[in-house]
Amino acid sequence: MLHHFFPEHSFKALLFDFDGTVADTMPAHLAAWNKALDKYDLSLSREQHLSWAGRPTARIVEMMNELHQTRIDPEQFVKEKESHYLASLNDVTPITSVMEIIEHYHGKLPMAIVTGSRRKIVELTMNQLGIQKYFDTLVCAEDYTQGKPAPDCFLLAAAKVNAAPTDCLAFEDAVLGIEAAHTAGMNCLKVTDSYSLVHTR
Structure with a gap:
């Protein structure tokens, strides 16, 4: 093969x-990212999501903090994002x-x-x-x-x-x-x- x-x-x-x-x-992960980012008035585009694919979520949060001058707690965000993802696991x-x-x-x-x-x-x-x-x-x-x-x-x-x-x-x-x-x-x-x-x- x-x-x-x-x-x-x-x-x-x-x-x-x-x-x-x-x-x-990837669609479920991107949707979960944006649900978790919503309370911070931020969003992640499909293109940005794909370009960062492969990196751990916590590291991407650190990069977003640097990019947007925010102070999102990576560990807390990971839990919130994973919760949203698991809710759409059937998809x-x-x-x-x-x-x-x-x-x-x-x-x-x-x-x-x-x-x-x-x-x-x-x-x-x-x-x-x-x-x-x-x-x-x-x-x-x-x-x-x-x-x-x-x-x-x-x-x-x-x-x-x-x-x-x-x-x-x-x-x-x-x-x-x-x-x-x-x-x-x-x-x-x-x-x-x-x-x-x-x-x-």
């Missing part, structure tokens, strides 16, 4: 970003093109989730979609300090699945995540807005 993209390469592990890659969560669906690859390689290659979201939110979403059985490990926001575009999360995931970074294939939808995967020394497939898979350089 992956030989279509990489005819000369046999991968030993597959590493997947979660939001916008495995699960179509989240898996991304079919990626799930086909996950199902095909299940039991053949180790697979990990590598995300800037918090573990609780990822696990609840995976349970809702019934896909937790496919993944050997989760690397979430609590597991590393430097978020994407730093390579730390992908390098940690490679270590957890016992594979050299060059033997891992990453799947990403966001610019920061693709940069992180490449910096980690990994090949990467991008999930486009139309949910097709394309090579990244």
